[in-house]
Amino acid sequence: MQKNKETKNFGAYMDRTIKLIKWKYTQAFKEANIDITTEQWVLLDSLSQKDGISQNELGNGSFKNAPTVSRIIDLLCKKGLTKREPSPNDRRKHHIFLTSKGKKTYQKVLPVVEDLRRKGWNGLTHEDYQQFIRIMDQIFSNFEES
Amino acid sequence: MQKNKETKNFGAYMDRTIKLIKWKYTQAFKEANIDITTEQWVLLDSLSQKDGISQNELGNGSFKNAPTVSRIIDLLCKKGLTKREPSPNDRRKHHIFLTSKGKKTYQKVLPVVEDLRRKGWNGLTHEDYQQFIRIMDQIFSNFEES
DNA sequence: CAACAATATTTGTCATAGCAAATATATTAA
DNA sequence: TTAATATATTTGCTATGACAAATATTGTTG
Numbered sequence: 372m373q374k375n376k377e378t379k380n381f382g383a384y385m386d387r388t389i390k391l392i393k394w395k396y397t398q399a400f401k402e403a404n405i406d407i408t409t410e411q412w413v414l415l416d417s418l419s420q421k422d423g424i425s426q427n428e429l430g431n432g433s434f435k436n437a438p439t440v441s442r443i444i445d446l447l448c449k450k451g452l453t454k455r456e457p458s459p460n461d462r463r464k465h466h467i468f469l470t471s472k473g474k475k476t477y478q479k480v481l482p483v484v485e486d487l488r489r490k491g492w493n494g495l496t497h498e499d500y501q502q503f504i505r506i507m508d509q510i511f512s513n514f515e516e517s
Numbered sequence: 518m519q520k521n522k523e524t525k526n527f528g529a530y531m532d533r534t535i536k537l538i539k540w541k542y543t544q545a546f547k548e549a550n551i552d553i554t555t556e557q558w559v560l561l562d563s564l565s566q567k568d569g570i571s572q573n574e575l576g577n578g579s580f581k582n583a584p585t586v587s588r589i590i591d592l593l594c595k596k597g598l599t600k601r602e603p604s605p606n607d608r609r610k611h612h613i614f615l616t617s618k619g620k621k622t623y624q625k626v627l628p629v630v631e632d633l634r635r636k637g638w639n640g641l642t643h644e645d646y647q648q649f650i651r652i653m654d655q656i657f658s659n660f661e662e663s
Numbered sequence: 664c665a666a667c668a669a670t671a672t673t674t675g676t677c678a679t680a681g682c683a684a685a686t687a688t689a690t691t692a693a
Numbered sequence: 694t695t696a697a698t699a700t701a702t703t704t705g706c707t708a709t710g711a712c713a714a715a716t717a718t719t720g721t722t723g
Contacts, residue, residue: 378634384653395660463671463718488524493659507530513639514541609688609701
């Protein structure tokens with residue numbers, strides 16, 4: 372006998388919402404004439420906080436695996452927004468730095484992203500945010516532990 | 518003057534959580550010896566509720582665009598889980614049906630998915646679910662309308 | 664030191680996703 | 694009816710993401 376018969380298909384809601392969010396980011400970047408993807412923005416944002424960290428650290432901070440980070444950094448380097456520098460201490464590592472163009476781009480994108488974040492949370496309160504974080508963290512740890 | 522200075526980076530939480538959810542689904546399918554991906558499951562699930570719908574309808578129900586649906590159905594057909602049948606009314610359309618193998622697979626996957634859904638919501642209440650849906654819907658409509 | 668294990672990154676392959684364009688068919692308008 | 698338009702699907706291209714394996718380097722252990 373199944374006790375809790377009604378299961379919650381929360382994944383579909385998150386999937387739907389996150390797809391729309393990413394699409395909105397893409398549109399907003401396009402409108403602002405910024406040639407960058409949402410995921411590239413995620414790494415630029417990490418670098419703006421800790422410039423010079425390794426690809427490994429970038430991956431940990433953004434929940435991306437090593438190959439994905441490697442390829443996104445490839446693209447960012449091609450666009451001239453970041454540069455790789457070999458670590459003097461550990462020659463397996465690369466330190467990733469924002470170039471001056473990368474810093475300029477970051478400054479240009481930041482207000483666009485802040486607008487999107489504000490707009491996305493419109494009609495919701497700080498208490499809602501605490502609920503949101505609590506629920507997300509609970510789901511995360513439900514799956515993480517096992 | 519920026520009034521609401523503190524913006525909420527809710528996207529990162531959702532991104533992190535949904536990645537873990539998908540990974541758990543993948544692992545669970547593997548452990549149950551079910552050769553299927555999470556996104557393939559999404560379409561099987563739609564078909565189990567409305568067998569014979571078009572790819573277009575499948576896409577609307579799952580927030581996937583037409584090319585993505587087309588390719589996932591290709592794979593499901595290759596695996597023998599679905600079949601395409603030309604619509605007699607409108608020869609542009611295909612009706613997609615679960616094969617008997619597809620139905621068997623669905624029945625095999627369903628309890629695994631229900632376990633995952635229950636496990637994912639562990640420690641959370643039905644009220645939490647209502648909060649969750651409310652917040653997701655609000656974010657969605659914040660972006661949808663504009 | 665030599666062998667082995669661990670770590671950081673890269674490369675290859677496949678699945679998913681978005682976008683644009685091609686194709687086929689259906690609908691509407693002139 | 695023909696021409697223009699709209700719809701359903703497919704195909705090509707690129708980005709992201711997961712996984713496995715290859716490579717380079719570092720750390721550990723005998």
